[in-house]
Amino acid sequence: MVNFNGELVGNEQGFFNHQNRGFKYGDALFETIREVNGHIYFLEEHYLRLMASMRILRMEIPMNFTLEFFEEEIHKTISPNETSPAHRIRFAVYRNDGGLYTPQTNDISYVIEVSSLDAPFYVLNEAVYEVELFKDFYLNTDMLSNLKTNNKIIHVVAGIYAKENDYQNCLLLNNDKSVVEAINGNIFVVIGNLVKTPPLKDGCLDGIIRKKILTMLKDDEVLEIVEESISPFELQKVDELFITNTIQGIVPVTNYRKKEYTSAMAKRLVGRLNALARLAV
Template identity: 60%
Template sequence: MVNFNGDFFSEDTSILKHDNRALKYGDALFETLRVVNGTVFFLEDHYFRLMASMRILRMEIPMNFTLEFLEDEISKTVKENGLENGSSRVRLSVFRNEGGLYTPVTNEISYLIESNPLESPFYIIKDENYEVELFKDYYLNKDMLSNLKTTNKILNVVAGVYAKENGYNNCFLINTDKQVAEMINGNLFLVKGTSIKTPPLSDGCLNGIIRKKLIEIIDSIDDLQLLEESISPFELQKADELFFTNSIAGIVPISKYRKKKYVNTVAKSLLGKLNAKARMDSLN
């Protein structure tokens, strides 16, 4: 069952109109959330990112669009799908209502919430091969719109097709300065010695929730140094470890890039701290 503006429909029901602006212009935002036993991980962070993004895109935020309202709508959607006692992946999409061409006739919005089961209630790392490549056909822009989680993801889609066609698990995406900005579906971290580097938001990467949480964790560890600095493609093969983060997987280690193979020691040590942070957040 999917939740469209508070009403529930079966997944095979036609809900959206042909002139939906998310379909026609990518005029939409989305949040992907991890929900465990009815609790949304890092809900406040997702909520405030969504509100800030809606303001940037000049969408009208309804008066009832409070944190408590969205939490309740997510909870109801999870229950409608029988997942309240398990783990689920929830996608909340917000799009401007129909009307207009590039210029909309209204800034009022609608929302759609979907929920699907996940295997584990915790973030886990699977010891498996994960090979990636550099995607060089198209580039990310270095601007604020690239930081937003919009449905304008055609670059990520084409990179995903490229990875699939060539037998890779993922790709690095580069910006217009030819710096590595992110992965297809997450924020990149590079480990060299006791330093951990991640691209700054000014390089065009997504303003990721788990990126933010991991920066907080690393900053609290005396033996590690967190650097928000640009990463050149040349640095990738000199790194000790490479991993990326997103709200569903948590931390995903990269095992191979071209001829270089990587360990996942730091990634595994950070994973336990990330799980602990998620548990503490859910109790507050």
């Protein structure tokens, strides 16, 4: 089932038209959320990020768009007959029809989609996971790149490039040729006891799991966590490289060109992330 403005509709039922601004101009935002056994992981963080992003894009936030409403609409969309313990939620918001580049209204509509997940908790996949740089197009170093908008054409083309060349993922660069993120998540590198992730000013997504790992490691007595630009040259020098996102949690990269990575830090963090997720529900 799909939730369209509070009404549950079938997967095959049409409710968009050719005037949809998300389709015509990418005038839309979305949150990808993990739900397990009725609990929404990091609910408040997803809600606050969506509200902040809507304000940045000058969308009109309805008075009833409270945290409680956000949660209730997600639960309503999950079928009571659903047997899977875990779900992937896509909560999309778009500006209503009308206008060309300049909209006629800032009022919004929303669509919630649900799909099943296999594992009820974050599991580290230790299969071969090879990445390569995607250098055809570059991300901008501005606030819009930090938002989870429908403008993901670079990620789409990078995904096609990865598929054509048998890579599991690609790393995206910004106009300064710094490594920014993967197609589907933030990146972290590990050099000894130093953990690095690109800063938001480099144009990476302001990811929920990225924030959690930064907070998790902030007071660690052994590890040092920093937000610093990462050059492509560094990728062949670091001990470890992993990708983070809300659905998969932590994905260790095994290979980049001739470099092979370990996954000790990813293994160490996935248990802490699962514990943090359980505390958050």
